[in-house]
Amino acid sequence: ALQADLIVRVIEGERVQTGRLSPVAPTMPLAGAESAWTVAATFLRLGIEHILTGYDHLLFIAALVLLVGDFRRLVVTATAFTLAHSLTLAAAVLGLVHIPPAPVEALIALSIAFVAAEIARHGEGAAGPRPWVMAFAFGLLHGLGFAGALSAIGLPQQAIPMALISFNLGVEIGQIGVIAVLLPLVALLRGLALRWPRWAPALAPYAIGSLAMLWTFERVAAFWG
Numbered sequence: 001a002l003q004a005d006l007i008v009r010v011i012e013g014e015r016v017q018t019g020r021l022s023p024v025a026p027t028m029p030l031a032g033a034e035s036a037w038t039v040a041a042t043f044l045r046l047g048i049e050h051i052l053t054g055y056d057h058l059l060f061i062a063a064l065v066l067l068v069g070d071f072r073r074l075v076v077t078a079t080a081f082t083l084a085h086s087l088t089l090a091a092a093v094l095g096l097v098h099i100p101p102a103p104v105e106a107l108i109a110l111s112i113a114f115v116a117a118e119i120a121r122h123g124e125g126a127a128g129p130r131p132w133v134m135a136f137a138f139g140l141l142h143g144l145g146f147a148g149a150l151s152a153i154g155l156p157q158q159a160i161p162m163a164l165i166s167f168n169l170g171v172e173i174g175q176i177g178v179i180a181v182l183l184p185l186v187a188l189l190r191g192l193a194l195r196w197p198r199w200a201p202a203l204a205p206y207a208i209g210s211l212a213m214l215w216t217f218e219r220v221a222a223f224w225g
Contacts, residue, residue, distance in 0.1 A: 015061055039159045040166040044205030047170020050149055051178070055107055063115040063208050064181045068120075068131050078179060080132035084139025085146060086168055091220060093164055102223055108145050109152040109215035111138040116209030120202060146171060162173060 003033070051057055068074040091097045114133075150167055 001085045002074075016053060025063065032041045036159065039156055039162045043163045043166035044170040044173075046150075046165040047093070047172075048174045049170075050146065050167075051171050051174025054145075054149075056112060056212075058178060059113045059208060059212065060108075060115065060138070060142065061178050062182055063112055063119065063205075064131075064135060065179060066204060066208075067115055067119050069186070073131060074183065077131045077135045080136040081139040081142070081173070082172055085134040085143030085171075088140045088143030089146045089150070089168060091162070093150060097144075099144055101145075102219065104141065106216055107141055108225075109212050109219055111141055112212035113209050113216060116212060118217065119173065119205035120209065123201065124179075126198055141144050163187070196210035211212060 061078075064077060065074065068077050088097070092099075115138075118134075146167075150164075155162055
């Protein structure tokens with residue numbers, strides 16, 4: 001039985017078909033020649049699913065929402081993060097850079113802890129004047145993590161640009177969806193006329209930071225596992 005997702009290519013003369021097998025759907029129908037839209041749809045879906053099931057990336061986005069707060073600055077910050085991880089994702093997939101995945105995953109967890117510490121230090125919605133600089137720097141790191149996931153799945157060699165663009169677009173759709181849900185929720189909680197306990201503002205950053213450090217220690221320990 002399958003225990004991971006696989007990208008399968010079936011070549012029959014001039015006909016080439018790409019499909020995705022998973023533990024839930026371990027078979028696929030064989031029909032017609034593959035089109036660019038088939039590749040695009042497959043990798044777009046993979047990108048969205050990677051974000052929605054990538055808990056470390058989700059937690060980083062949530063921490064950015066808490067840290068930045070303001071909608072306009074959050075848009076700029078998220079754009080910088082997007083640009084950065086697009087660059088390293090493309091560079092890694094195309095073989096221009098190669099960094100072992102284990103330290104990358106540990107540093108991604110550490111980046112979440114860093115943002116949580118910034119929230120705890122300055123308060124929610126109190127990011128410095130240039131949060132996009134931090135987001136861009138960490139985006140470069142997260143792009144390498146996306147590349148590791150994409151390389152594990154595999155890319156259709158005859159349609160690498162289409163697959164890469166579609167996967168990245170799927171990641172962005174997932175990120176935008178998460179921000180669209182979290183930002184109004186945070187604004188609603190901040191606007192409630194309730195007497196919150198004095199420790200309440202520290203609850204989210206300490207919870208995020210603690211989980212991120214747990215992941216960091218686990219991933220560093222895996223170096224020697």
